[in-house]
Amino acid sequence: MQSSFSLSLSSASPITGRSDGGATSTAPDLFFSSTTTPSQLRFCGLRREAFSGCKSSNNALLLKQLRPMKKISASSSRNGTPSKGFDYDLVIIGAGVGGHGAALHAVEKGLKTAIIEGDVVGGTCVNRGCVPSKALLAVSGRMRELQNEHHMKSFGLQVAAAGYDRQQVADHAQNLATKIRNNLTNSMKSLGVDILTGFGTVVGPQKVKYGKVGESETLITAKDIIIATGSVPFVPKGVEVDGKTVITSDHALKLETVPEWIVIVGSGYIGLEFSDVYTALGSEVTFVEALDQLMPGFDPEIGKLAQRVLINPRKIDYHTGVFASKITPARDGKPVTIELIDAKTKELKDTLEVDAALIATGRAPFTQGLGLENVNVETQRGFIPVDERMRVIDSKGKLVPHLYCIGDANGKMMLAHAASAQGISVVEQVSGKDHVLNHLSIPAACFTHPEISMVGLTEPQAREKAEKEGFEISIAKTSFKANTKALAENEGEGIAKLIYRPDNGEILGVHIFGMHAADLIHEASNAMALGTRIQDIKYAVHAHPTLSEVIDELFKSAKVKSDVPSAVAEPVAV
Numbered sequence: 221m222q223s224s225f226s227l228s229l230s231s232a233s234p235i236t237g238r239s240d241g242g243a244t245s246t247a248p249d250l251f252f253s254s255t256t257t258p259s260q261l262r263f264c265g266l267r268r269e270a271f272s273g274c275k276s277s278n279n280a281l282l283l284k285q286l287r288p289m290k291k292i293s294a295s296s297s298r299n300g301t302p303s304k305g306f307d308y309d310l311v312i313i314g315a316g317v318g319g320h321g322a323a324l325h326a327v328e329k330g331l332k333t334a335i336i337e338g339d340v341v342g343g344t345c346v347n348r349g350c351v352p353s354k355a356l357l358a359v360s361g362r363m364r365e366l367q368n369e370h371h372m373k374s375f376g377l378q379v380a381a382a383g384y385d386r387q388q389v390a391d392h393a394q395n396l397a398t399k400i401r402n403n404l405t406n407s408m409k410s411l412g413v414d415i416l417t418g419f420g421t422v423v424g425p426q427k428v429k430y431g432k433v434g435e436s437e438t439l440i441t442a443k444d445i446i447i448a449t450g451s452v453p454f455v456p457k458g459v460e461v462d463g464k465t466v467i468t469s470d471h472a473l474k475l476e477t478v479p480e481w482i483v484i485v486g487s488g489y490i491g492l493e494f495s496d497v498y499t500a501l502g503s504e505v506t507f508v509e510a511l512d513q514l515m516p517g518f519d520p521e522i523g524k525l526a527q528r529v530l531i532n533p534r535k536i537d538y539h540t541g542v543f544a545s546k547i548t549p550a551r552d553g554k555p556v557t558i559e560l561i562d563a564k565t566k567e568l569k570d571t572l573e574v575d576a577a578l579i580a581t582g583r584a585p586f587t588q589g590l591g592l593e594n595v596n597v598e599t600q601r602g603f604i605p606v607d608e609r610m611r612v613i614d615s616k617g618k619l620v621p622h623l624y625c626i627g628d629a630n631g632k633m634m635l636a637h638a639a640s641a642q643g644i645s646v647v648e649q650v651s652g653k654d655h656v657l658n659h660l661s662i663p664a665a666c667f668t669h670p671e672i673s674m675v676g677l678t679e680p681q682a683r684e685k686a687e688k689e690g691f692e693i694s695i696a697k698t699s700f701k702a703n704t705k706a707l708a709e710n711e712g713e714g715i716a717k718l719i720y721r722p723d724n725g726e727i728l729g730v731h732i733f734g735m736h737a738a739d740l741i742h743e744a745s746n747a748m749a750l751g752t753r754i755q756d757i758k759y760a761v762h763a764h765p766t767l768s769e770v771i772d773e774l775f776k777s778a779k780v781k782s783d784v785p786s787a788v789a790e791p792v793a794v
């Protein structure tokens with residue numbers, strides 16, 4: 221079953237390496253007690269055993285629940301009782317982080333829920349994305365530190381030459397993926413979500429079939445259906461991926477080799493994070509970027525600083541304004557060849573000969589074979605069109621009743637936490653509460669050393685909006701150089717930047733480059749999500765000495781015309 225599904229994905233896009241583990245593998249560690257709540261389990265799944273409440277409990281009942289299942293019939297499921305006339309209240313196609321987030325929230329809301337997965341639970345993020353890549357980045361961070369003699373000496377430390385064992389580094393990434401995948405699987409099983417194995421297809425309104433395509437498929441009905449089928453690496457025309465010398469992130473995460481010289485095509489999130497890993501492990505990197513500057517998605521000022529710190533001092537060079545138009549893998553003793561054409565004139569500019577090439581040119585939605593024609597839906601460049609409530613829109617522009625699409629497959633924001641948040645938002649709606657997710661308040665982070673994080677608009681986007689809508693914007697900045705904790709760590713390189721409206725204190729965007737930027741962004745993103753204004757948040761107290769004071773200073777240094785707090789809490793007598 222699993223291998224046939226892998227093949228069907230492979231024919232859509234050349235991905236390989238889906239043989240790791242399985243959704244039904246026995247969990248090595250049992251983290252879940254029968255009293256653990258769905259939200260605790262979400263943390264257990266996505267953030268390791270962050271909650272102590274997730275640990276222990278190995279009573280017989282739980283062991284029984286966690287035993288590998290073939291297929292649980294709807295009637296044997298423990299969650300909810302379905303609405304009259306349906307097998308389930310909610311069926312989710314795709315058990316990535318989006319589907320998982322939706323399933324856990326659905327159980328919390330009392331919905332009888334099933335999730336269909338054709339490959340392994342956890343999808344891209346857990347098996348081929350966030351999780352293994354962050355494990356590799358944890359290694360690269362330490363290598364970088366150990367190799368930085370100047371940095372070590374400034375603490376008075378002496379360290380012998382740092383080295384690494386490639387296979388053990390690779391194992392660290394794969395072991396973490398396995399652990400998190402088991403956590404995710406167990407979290408759903410222990411709450412009674414039916415995990416149905418096979419390829420899911422929409423066969424009509426409120427009807428789905430799943431199983432081995434064209435062989436043994438089962439039809440089920442659901443009051444509401446969520447499509448959460450995610451994405452696969454996008455490989456441009458003319459690029460031949462062999463999985464060894466011309467690779468995508470799916471292959472790179474296995475770290476089967478550390479090439480001496482690797483070209484990374486695309487300087488977005490994947491390109492940048494892998495440049496951090498490869499250079500720390502000793503590779504030389506050449507970026508090939510189609511747009512005129514590296515890291516085109518970031519705020520330009522942050523991008524410039526990132527280039528000064530993450531690119532220029534490292535063994536990295538780059539070609540911008542060029543497409544990698546033809547890439548041929550190494551064979552018969554010849555190296556990988558890469559033809560570069562000018563992005564504007566399309567003329568051949570250069571041919572590179574290197575040891576390997578990583579294709580990091582974005583991701584393509586995985587929506588083939590879903591049966592969308594049965595509900596009159598046409599994809600747009602493969603993405604499923606949805607409105608702001610993730611309701612699927614048909615080819616006539618009408619909403620398809622009871623059908624939703626979340627995560628990478630709708631292309632709104634290709635991030636794990638966005639997929640999960642969209643899933644939660646849909647569950648809120650189908651359980652009777654209107655909910656619209658504010659995508660502008662969703663943070664993003666790039667886990668380089670140091671990290672980059674952002675929420676809301678970049679400065680050019682904010683200026684464009686301000687001009688259109690007729691308001692002014694202001695910029696405030698703070699430096700990590702003025703922060704005690706950062707200086708104690710000898711990590712003073714970094715800035716935080718706030719883009720805001722001086723007339724009313726609205727936060728339009730926050731961008732951070734520096735140590736632990738990925739953690740620091742949440743004060744800003746939560747403020748934006750809750751509509752908190754600068755004149756309110758500037759009075760919040762931060763522990764000293766912490767990096768969070770960089771953000772505290774940022775809000776304090778903003779000049780808001782109306783300095784009156786918009787909401788002042790009643791003083792509490794102590």
Ligand SMILES: Cc1cc2nc3c(=O)[nH]c(=O)nc-3n(C[C@H](O)[C@H](O)[C@H](O)COP(=O)(O)OP(=O)(O)OC[C@H]3O[C@@H](n4cnc5c(N)ncnc54)[C@H](O)[C@@H]3O)c2cc1C
Nearest residue numbers: 314316318338343344345349350420450627628634635636
């Ligand atoms: C290298 C890399 C690093 C990343 N790092 C981060 C990061 O640090 N932070 C972050 O927020 N995001 C990161 N991302 C992005 C993140 O992985 C995705 O945004 C996220 O996985 C999307 O979740 P999803 O649930 O929409 O889809 P997926 O995770 O892709 O899951 C979809 C699931 O659906 C299954 N499926 C597909 N079609 C069918 C079908 N018809 N029937 C049954 N099952 C089906 C698939 O097998 C898969 O399990 C990274 C991505 C990559 C590639």
Ligand SMILES: NC(=O)c1ccc[n+]([C@@H]2O[C@H](COP(=O)([O-])OP(=O)(O)OC[C@H]3O[C@@H](n4cnc5c(N)ncnc54)[C@H](O)[C@@H]3O)[C@@H](O)[C@H]2O)c1
Nearest residue numbers: 486487488489490491509510543544580581582634665666
């Ligand atoms: N830390 C994170 O949150 C994280 C990490 C990795 C991936 N992701 C997600 O995964 C998705 C995919 O990441 P990605 O880095 O592949 O995509 P991306 O869209 O971030 O960057 C792709 C880059 O490739 C360039 N490009 C495209 N075609 C090209 C060609 N033929 N030649 C040269 N350059 C070309 C684009 O201009 C762009 O800069 C992103 O949407 C991101 O959100 C997130």
